[in-house]
Amino acid sequence: MTTCVWCGRMVTPTVTLATLWHWQPLSTPAVCAACQNRLQPLHAPQCPRCARQQTTTQVCHDCVRWGDAWVNHAIFPYDAVLKAYMQQYKFQGDYRLRVVMQPYIRRALARETYDVLVPIPVTAGTWLTRGFNQVTGWLTDQPFQQVLTVDDAHKPRPQSSKTRQERLRSPQPFQLAPAAEKILPNQHVLLLDDVYTTGRTLRHAAAQIYLGGAKAVTSLTLAR
Amino acid sequence: MDKSQLFGRRLPLDQAPPEGHGIPALRQVNGRWQCQRCQQWIGVNDYLPHRIPYCRHCLNLGRLTSHTKLYTIPEPNQFATLTHSPLTWQGQLSPQQRIAAQAVLRLTQAGRNQLLWAVTGAGKTEIGFPALAWALQRGWRVAWTSPRVDVCLELAPRLARAFAVPQAVLYGDQPRPYTYCPLTICTTHQLLRFEAAFDWVIVDEVDAFPLATSPLLQLAVRRAQKPTGSHLYLTATPGQDLQRQIRRHQLAVTYLPLRHHGYLLPPLRVKLVANWQSQLDQQRLPGNLLRQVRQYQQTGQRYLLFVPHVKDLARVQQALRRAGIEGGVTVHAADPQRQAKVQAFRERRVSGLVTTTILERGVTFPAVCVLILGGDDLVFSTAALVQIAGRVGRQRDHPGGDVICYATSQTRTIQRAQAMINALNRRGRRLGGRCP
Ligand SMILES: [Zn+2]
Ligand SMILES: [Zn+2]
Ligand SMILES: [Zn+2]
Numbered sequence: 001m002t003t004c005v006w007c008g009r010m011v012t013p014t015v016t017l018a019t020l021w022h023w024q025p026l027s028t029p030a031v032c033a034a035c036q037n038r039l040q041p042l043h044a045p046q047c048p049r050c051a052r053q054q055t056t057t058q059v060c061h062d063c064v065r066w067g068d069a070w071v072n073h074a075i076f077p078y079d080a081v082l083k084a085y086m087q088q089y090k091f092q093g094d095y096r097l098r099v100v101m102q103p104y105i106r107r108a109l110a111r112e113t114y115d116v117l118v119p120i121p122v123t124a125g126t127w128l129t130r131g132f133n134q135v136t137g138w139l140t141d142q143p144f145q146q147v148l149t150v151d152d153a154h155k156p157r158p159q160s161s162k163t164r165q166e167r168l169r170s171p172q173p174f175q176l177a178p179a180a181e182k183i184l185p186n187q188h189v190l191l192l193d194d195v196y197t198t199g200r201t202l203r204h205a206a207a208q209i210y211l212g213g214a215k216a217v218t219s220l221t222l223a224r
Numbered sequence: 225m226d227k228s229q230l231f232g233r234r235l236p237l238d239q240a241p242p243e244g245h246g247i248p249a250l251r252q253v254n255g256r257w258q259c260q261r262c263q264q265w266i267g268v269n270d271y272l273p274h275r276i277p278y279c280r281h282c283l284n285l286g287r288l289t290s291h292t293k294l295y296t297i298p299e300p301n302q303f304a305t306l307t308h309s310p311l312t313w314q315g316q317l318s319p320q321q322r323i324a325a326q327a328v329l330r331l332t333q334a335g336r337n338q339l340l341w342a343v344t345g346a347g348k349t350e351i352g353f354p355a356l357a358w359a360l361q362r363g364w365r366v367a368w369t370s371p372r373v374d375v376c377l378e379l380a381p382r383l384a385r386a387f388a389v390p391q392a393v394l395y396g397d398q399p400r401p402y403t404y405c406p407l408t409i410c411t412t413h414q415l416l417r418f419e420a421a422f423d424w425v426i427v428d429e430v431d432a433f434p435l436a437t438s439p440l441l442q443l444a445v446r447r448a449q450k451p452t453g454s455h456l457y458l459t460a461t462p463g464q465d466l467q468r469q470i471r472r473h474q475l476a477v478t479y480l481p482l483r484h485h486g487y488l489l490p491p492l493r494v495k496l497v498a499n500w501q502s503q504l505d506q507q508r509l510p511g512n513l514l515r516q517v518r519q520y521q522q523t524g525q526r527y528l529l530f531v532p533h534v535k536d537l538a539r540v541q542q543a544l545r546r547a548g549i550e551g552g553v554t555v556h557a558a559d560p561q562r563q564a565k566v567q568a569f570r571e572r573r574v575s576g577l578v579t580t581t582i583l584e585r586g587v588t589f590p591a592v593c594v595l596i597l598g599g600d601d602l603v604f605s606t607a608a609l610v611q612i613a614g615r616v617g618r619q620r621d622h623p624g625g626d627v628i629c630y631a632t633s634q635t636r637t638i639q640r641a642q643a644m645i646n647a648l649n650r651r652g653r654r655l656g657g658r659c660p
Contacts, residue, residue, distance in 0.1 A: 093283075131276060
């Protein structure tokens, strides 16, 4: 008997005909069926640019205002379930909860076309208090390049406590790491982040990546 | 940071304070890590990068890792001296309540660990007032805690009105910051943040979930109390363990077998029914239960219908509808409209409430009758049955009412509940209790 890593309830192994047929060891999922069911992926129609769930397939108001052709893919709507998850994982620092999202990130990455995967970094200060990067926590064995660095000085307050206006005005927080010049030229880079809120952070990151010589930059986020 | 924040506490801080003693938050014992706040063992997978262990058990009080230190300053009881009793309560205790209150006060003065075993509807909160007033005037630091947040929320404004001392209220999503006060009202979970802080700890509804089954919370209560301190447990339904402590004289006890209005408890009646579970699967209810509800419907009598599980709620409501009985709503712990529905029932906008054991205690509805479907189900413990029965007849002008339990058999648990009610009523009769 094991317990669900998220809700703590008992989980019983699932026996399918396939597992019996192939004599696979009984696998106990880390997350119970009830918790899996609460996680409902984004569905159509979405904004073709930022993946926001909406009632039409038109480019959404926010993307029109950006006036660029940025493409972001996302897995879940940033609803009450995802907020509760991020609260426990990122803000309470429950690193163990990374396993909940690992399979979703793995499948989503398999659907993407890219040469280099670049997770959005966290500041040294965040490393000290949180002790982990919430984005790389979701990666299992997928290769990635940490070509971006971020300064504490540029993040005086956590992103989540800013208003939309403040976020849009926020200055470029990222720099290129020394290794970037060897890695980036002529590559298609996929940025990975937790939540697409205004798109400001990803565009700041992309601007630096283009400076490093990348030919294309797109992004994947857990939630939109 | 004001140093009073550390008085009698176990607080994780990033930087060492100028004053105070720090201990590592996680300690390694025979190769396994143990949390020094909640005493639980760290799971084999509960590590941050670089093999830094962290505690998931008390995560909602702020994460502790092997790099965290917990700081404390020994409790100095630095409170303003009170020249008068801080009790501003104007109410009157009944003669029986007064006797019990005196007994509790004497045991408190003697520094004894004690239990106030007062029947449901006895007014046990007010019985503790004289002892609390005495303790606060002596400069004691007191915690009034309960495993149930709804009990704390209901209690806090009453204590604020009754006592003229600074008070802190602590619970899970509490928006206000912590302040150092002579009287702290909090959930037992919050006591994990304290160490040898309180001269006196009152534990309200001591037998309620989750305290009764949680060694972690029991430890929290023990550790928050000063080694020289004592505690008062309040309950209508002490479990086997507390009753054993009473028999062994490890716990002094004050009985109050009579309700504040002087009437005895309504008895728990059992009606046998054929397999109610398979009936429910076909969206049917036992005939005698339906007849009873229909009668309530005709006479305008309000009722609470307890069912064992959340999944039974919708089926019971379906079955009632099929039988032509409308006007009831269902409620359970995770129901987002729980407060609103309970309020609607209280205001008589709803004639019946179909509920899980979530409403077994801490709620008072005037002139209500209680039906229990599947009283033989395991979720209805002896304590739960006695508490449920205690919802009936709490008001002076409506001291009686039905308590009917529908079960496939008269289980030992049901018999124990009946025996507990009968025993309390025997004691109550000796004190002049009347049948409602
Ligand atoms: Zn779960
Ligand atoms: Zn968009
Ligand atoms: Zn802990």
